[in-house]
Amino acid sequence: MMKRNISLSIIALLLGGTHLETTAQTNTQKQPIGIDFFSKVQAISDVKTIGNDIFFVIRKANIKDDKYTSDLYQLVDGRAKALTTSGTVGGYDVLADAIILKKRDKGQTMFLELTKGYGEATEWLRLPYSVGQVKYISRQHFFFTASYKLHQTNDRLPDSLKAKDANKRYRIFDELPFWSNGRGDINGSRQVLYEYKNGQVKALTDSLQNAGGLALSPDHRYLAYTVSDKKSFRIHSNQLHIYSIAEQTSKQVGIKDSTSYGSLQFIDGQRLFLTAKTHRADNPQANSQFYHLSIHSGQFKQVYNGEPYELGGGLATDTKGGNHSEPLIDKDGIIFNTTAIDRLPLVRLSWKDETVTPLTPLNYDVDAYLRYQKGFLLLASEGQNGQEFYLFDGKNEPKRISDINTSTFASHQVVTPQEIKYINGAGQEQRGYILPPTNFESGKKYPTILDIHGGPRAAYGAGFFHEMQYWANQGYAVIFANPRGGSGQGSDYAQLKGDFGGRDYDDIMAFVDAAIAQFDYIDKDRLGVTGGSYGGVMTNWIIGHTDRFRAAASQRSISNWVSLEALSDIGYNFGWGYIGADPWTNNQELWKKSPLAYANKVKTPTLFIHSDEDYRCPLPEGLQMYSALQYFGVASRIVIFKGENHELSRSGRPLNRIKRLQEITNWFNKYLK
Structure with missing residues (x-):
């Protein structure tokens, strides 16, 4: 039985130990916050490092052209230096000393490489798939998910009509869900897991299922992933699989039916960290639990019951980009960010007694975090300021090392x-x-x-x-x-x-x-x-x-x-x-x-x-x-x-x-x- 007397130290600290100013402050020399102020804020996301080099994506609203631009940047002397100018960067991967960009167009994906110096991007691979998540062993061997359409609506149309976009003339639904907010019609759409090796592509999952949540072991022996189908409408659940790369075999492991698995991350070549939520009829919104999975035995060990703090978190916002950081795991516990009442601190969970203690001061909302040098690199906002980068040694006040939004906020x-x-x-x-x-x-x-x-x-x-x-x-x-x-x-x-x-x-x-x-x-x-x-x-x-x-x-x-x-x-x-x-x-x-x-x-x-x-x-x-x-x-x-x-x-x-x-x-x- 897991212990239930989880430390509420953060909640106690938040409710009893915080204080905000009680008088309104104004500065008539500053500019008012206008209706278009959001367009002056630079939303930072997708933070990665190569050695001491820091990379990230900035998304900006362009009022004049009524659109958004997203480009890849490097932090140089506290400033954001643009590495791309296309305005269409949706994400990127880091491979050895190179940055890999993906450009999708009409069902194809072009892979572009920025090598050391991070100058002009050059194409090194093109695949006839709309590629999503990628996990690299090398340039010639990697795993990826890609969207797959079960059926095309214009397959039997005369050639003279195939050139026209059938989706603009009619819509066909034959399953649930048939549409998705932000994605449009998803009827018949699936995410399939593929393996690319030396120019050859092989599907690893059934095209009737949705694959995702990829995690690659440090020794490149195992790939963990989840698959789900559309048969259970009221209960969110999926199946967890471990793929042996050398043996090219996959086995399903699990705790019980009606369970949803997420946040997959290998601790080493033998153990997988994950979260799991088993459906509760009385409270479908209950938190997920934390587990270790032994790859060889298939045994799960609960290491935290998820109360009251969830892995990851976020606060409602209208000026930030989406961020996700993998938890940082060591022999003593796990470091992650979490929503704690109305704060977003970096915290540590102790394996020994399941206590959760804050690491960062509570006036910092930590959107993303990485191990960096002898401590941590944080993407965070302090108080009412915008996102910036901070160095954090785990003990003292974080040190701001960028000015991407601070000057803008200070002038308003x-x-x-x-x-x-x-x-x-x-x-x-x-x-x-x-x-x-x-x-x-x-x-x-x-x-x-x-x-x-x-x-x-x-x-x-x-x-x-x-x-x-x-x-x-x-x-x-x-x-x-x-x-x-x-x-x-x-x-x-x-x-x-x-x-x-x-x-x-x-x-x-x-x-x-x-x-x-x-x-x-x-x-x-x-x-x-x-x-x-x-x-x-x-x-x-x-x-x-x-x-x-x-x-x-x-x-x-x-x-x-x-x-x-x-x-x-x-x-x-x-x-x-x-x-x-x-x-x-x-x-x-x-x-x-x-x-x-x-x-x-x-x-x-x-x-x-x-x-x-x-x-x-x-x-x-x-x-x-x-x-x-x-x-x-x-x-x-x-x-x-x-x-x-x-x-x-x-x-x-x-x-x-x-x-x-x-x-x-x-x-x-x-x-x-």
Whole structure:
């Protein structure tokens, strides 16, 4: 039996040992945070090293051309030196003393090499596959995943029509899921695992399955990977396989059925580290556990029960790039980053007693980390600043070694969040935040916006968030917190199944009450509420259960759990996981938890923001709630963004991101000012 008395040292430290400034700071010499400030922020991701050389990708928003550019950079004397100028770098690999870029075009992948000096890229290989993940033994021997289409829609068309794009004329679905947010139609699409050796390519997995999660042992004897099929809709699960490279045989290993494996990494040639989540009917959102797998015996050993800290993590953001770092493993334990309430520290888990202790100071949110020189290289943001690189020796304050975003942030009126303590519906002391308006005047009342995060398995941090900072610069106070259902406080805290719109709603209202009680500049008669995804459904829910908000802006929302079941790319498991019902076994429960059921009670003027290619919270979800409010004579408006998806606020086309924020701000200006 594993020990359950896991150390809560980080939570105790976070709730009892942090303090933020309690007075608004302004500097009239600085520039205001504008509606387009996100385009000035450089989002850093995909950090790798060769010796002491540091490489990374920077993504920028180009307002003029209404697009994003992504290029490969090297850190030189604290500055970002561009190594590519195409603007299309999606990722890269490091091989010996070279950098390998992949360029995909029309089902082919061209491999480009940047050798020492990192000058002009030269092509060294072209494959007729759309290549994804790659694990190299050498240039002539590697493993890769690639997309595969089970059937083409134009196979039997006359030659005269094959040149035309059939997908623009019709769509054919014959399986679930048939589309995916951000990817479009995925019907018949699979990821196949291949081995490339001396010019020959061999498929290692069935084309009916999806392969992924590759990990190569240090001695190049084994490859670990996962495969999944589309037969189980409500339970996320896959199978773990170990491939013997010399023997060219694969064996399946596992803990039990209905288990999902991830974060594969070899400790040495004999053991594999991984996370595994076995389905829990009572709480599908429970954390994963940590395991060691003996390659030869196939035996699993649990080394941490995953409570309360998950491997990896992240805080809700609208200015950063996606990052993932492999855990750092040694004989004493494992080092990884994790969401801890509203922080993202680097922590160490001890194998000996399963205690988790923070390594980095808690005012640093660590997005990525690598072993470097005698310590660590961190990609992190400190307080309200943007991402930068830091050297960290494991003990002392991290030392910043770059200026990629710092000067930009320092020249603008960035507001410092202030802490709000409150007691949630479970009697737990929790913490949220308020951003005071810039140019704050004592004794004056200010309109206030409640911003609710997505997920709900997510968390807001105390770091920079563009839309909130923009509203503060527009004269609003902004309040935000992490109600039950979110990340960073363990599986029990994340449990919402059967009580969606219950305990989380209670927590949100308790937080609003506490904010009003603690900050007398909040005008309780001029409150607005907004949020996207989970924040959108909660906005819809709130306006049907209270009239305390004078205006609302519901973004990429859910209004009807019954319709979501058959429309969303995750509808077949998301509703079941949170409501515990489906339309055929308990339609009444789904309807009872649907904001649409309470539309006849809504009095709050509400703006709806939606995208026509949002397959996570499809457009009909916003339209239904909007139509109902129109029917009942409630002031309402819907703005539909063409060609955008669920990620509009984070990676939508730059001009559409500006238009979205402008629409929300104008709506609040109309009803709150």
